[in-house]
Amino acid sequence: MPLAIVRAGPADLDDLALLFDAYRQFYGQPADLARAREWLRSRLRLGEAVALLARRDGAAVGFAQLYPIFSSVRTARLWVLNDLYVAADARRSGVGRTLLDSAAAFARSDGAAGIALETARDNAAARALYRAAGWREDATQWYSLDFAAGVH
Template sequence: MKVRLIKVGQKNIRDIGVLFDLYRQFYKYKTAIKESTNYIKERINNNDSIIYACYLRNKAVAFVQLYETFDSLNLNKKLVLYDLYVLENYRNKGIAKILMKKAKEFAIKKKYKIIELSTAITNKKAQYLYESLDYKKDKEYYNYYLEI
């Protein structure tokens, strides 16, 4: 199985839009392929995020989306790994690990001190992956949100 890892650009927007829509469905959102693709297109066009994807035989099978932001308490920048998705038929083959390692390489290259991520409490497979890569579960802070 030869995996091709790429940084997503203009020519990959449609492929990643499809995966992004499936990712959202995984988290129980309704399918919205056009909106999902437009969202990815905006992130790429505005340089709002960094997206890496894995291809097998010219088929996009996985992606990770990273956002650069700030860490006020540590007086530094940090990387937020917000989205990670692998097509169901390609899971448990090491593809997510490839993307996670690429995210870490990117963070090291850009001199980030931390990569932050969150996942659903019920997503035990993702939690196992993150912990196997030395990510630590936050024991000091709770996440809150306000819908507007």
């Protein structure tokens, strides 16, 4: 079963939205396919994100979504691998690793200085995948203000 990774475009939006909705549900959000589709459509149309779609025998089985950021200190573009999801029936078959490698190849070809991601410390499966793919963990501390939660 050959696996193909493509940069998602308008023709891929319906398949991508199904996976994105499942991804959001995985993280405790309610199912909302229309919201997922509109979010993706806007990000891709405005050039605010790049989505890589994994297809096996034509079926969409996973995706990675990257957002650009910029480092003032490095005076360079970086990419954040914000979303990575593989459908449950396609896990442990190399889809996640292929998406990671494809995301890194995309960032390199874009001339970026690097690529970063963040995941929960208790997400052992994801952390093992990232380490196996050559990613390294660091001690950077992220802080946030959650405006929806009424903080500041």
